Amino acid sequence: MSVYLDHAATTPMRAESRAAYTDALDIVGNPASIHGVGQRAKQLLEESRETIARSIGCDSIEVILTSGGTEAINLALKGLFWSRNAEGTRPIILAPGGEHHATIDTLDWLAAHDHADVRWLPLDAEGTLQPGVLDAALTEAHGSCAVATVIYANNEVGTVQPIVELGRVAARHGVPLHADAVAAYGHVPIDIADLRATSGASEASGLVAVSVSAHKIGGPVGIGALYLSRSATVEPLLHGGGQQRNVRSGTQDVAGTVAFARAAELAIRERVDESERLSELRDVLIAGVHDAVPDAHVNGSRSQRLANNAHFSFPGCEGDSLLFLLDMAGFAVSTGSACQAGIPEPSHVLQAMGRDERESRGALRVSLGRTTTRADIDAFLRALPEAHRQAKKAGLADRDVTRR
Numbered sequence: 001m002s003v004y005l006d007h008a009a010t011t012p013m014r015a016e017s018r019a020a021y022t023d024a025l026d027i028v029g030n031p032a033s034i035h036g037v038g039q040r041a042k043q044l045l046e047e048s049r050e051t052i053a054r055s056i057g058c059d060s061i062e063v064i065l066t067s068g069g070t071e072a073i074n075l076a077l078k079g080l081f082w083s084r085n086a087e088g089t090r091p092i093i094l095a096p097g098g099e100h101h102a103t104i105d106t107l108d109w110l111a112a113h114d115h116a117d118v119r120w121l122p123l124d125a126e127g128t129l130q131p132g133v134l135d136a137a138l139t140e141a142h143g144s145c146a147v148a149t150v151i152y153a154n155n156e157v158g159t160v161q162p163i164v165e166l167g168r169v170a171a172r173h174g175v176p177l178h179a180d181a182v183a184a185y186g187h188v189p190i191d192i193a194d195l196r197a198t199s200g201a202s203e204a205s206g207l208v209a210v211s212v213s214a215h216k217i218g219g220p221v222g223i224g225a226l227y228l229s230r231s232a233t234v235e236p237l238l239h240g241g242g243q244q245r246n247v248r249s250g251t252q253d254v255a256g257t258v259a260f261a262r263a264a265e266l267a268i269r270e271r272v273d274e275s276e277r278l279s280e281l282r283d284v285l286i287a288g289v290h291d292a293v294p295d296a297h298v299n300g301s302r303s304q305r306l307a308n309n310a311h312f313s314f315p316g317c318e319g320d321s322l323l324f325l326l327d328m329a330g331f332a333v334s335t336g337s338a339c340q341a342g343i344p345e346p347s348h349v350l351q352a353m354g355r356d357e358r359e360s361r362g363a364l365r366v367s368l369g370r371t372t373t374r375a376d377i378d379a380f381l382r383a384l385p386e387a388h389r390q391a392k393k394a395g396l397a398d399r400d401v402t403r404r
Helices: 015-024 036-056 069-084 101-114 131-141 163-172 192-199 254-292 319-328 348-352 374-394
Strands: 063-066 092-096 117-121 145-151 176-180 206-213 224-228 309-313 363-367
Touching: 015 254, 036 063, 036 254, 063 069, 069 101, 069 145, 069 176, 069 206, 069 224, 092 101, 092 131, 101 117, 101 145, 117 131, 131 145, 131 163, 145 163, 163 176, 163 192, 163 206, 192 206, 254 309, 254 374, 319 363, 319 374
Parallel strands: 092 117, 092 145, 145 176, 176 206
Antiparallel strands: 063 224, 206 224, 309 363
């Protein structure tokens, strides 16, 4: 038996997207070429870009195709920082704790190499960045903030952020806001034009950049997109042919874009019904885990969370131990900890939410997707008690094994 419950990491490629991809591979021609074959490739590329743009509620010219979410995040944060801090007058970057490592590592790099003053903002106990916290930090920055960033929905604990309110705060201070929507895409409604209008964004302030990735919605790995407001100015990461508004040079991936667009089209069409189905399965899962392991704790917001996300803390055991034991039993899940050189580390997201190190060690994320069934949930709940018993017997990795 093999049950896949790690859809937040990547979800299986849809058959429709795979078929669109293989068909598009037969199209020969560089979309930057002016001959007929090249222009046919360009037509497919731009039609697909329009579909992706509709899926997030923006104009197609504002969709910058990338190699995935990580590149989109790097382009937004580095590009906006370099552009707005060219004179060294806006060195501050604001970000909440608990962000994805694509954001954390990008900001650490900017701090080390470009002297960025990165200020990490606290989350509340449910993993939410409260608008008042961002407002206070921007007030303290006194106009010296180059960019603020926030994860639209946390990839670990599933908490959905108050994007409209955060965008309104950023707009009021005249600061651009980037949202990492990689985990949220396809699970929550994203209408950027409406978000910008509702939050009062104007020119290059407020919500100006949003990152998404195809492989989270059933598209191929290796392609994503950055919404970049036409009013925003960034310094590019790549230089070359001047494609995509001179923001991201390089020959564009026609087949990947076509497959991305097909997955986006289906994900948006099915989102409401699928979210309702996944929410019901998630709630069955949460209730079942509580019955099977009464001391397990659900992390993240219970009301403002992704439909496909269930994140737990299991006191007294390592999340990695649970992951490996469940994997041996045939269940693919994820841990909230990162493992460096074989040493389990506590979840940085839970620590940002105010949990201590021991509480942050036993984290486990179970994420659902299009292929998940009630039978999968029931089977997982049957396997969990024994896996938990063994993981708890093993205890934490730093326990003193010489004592009896």
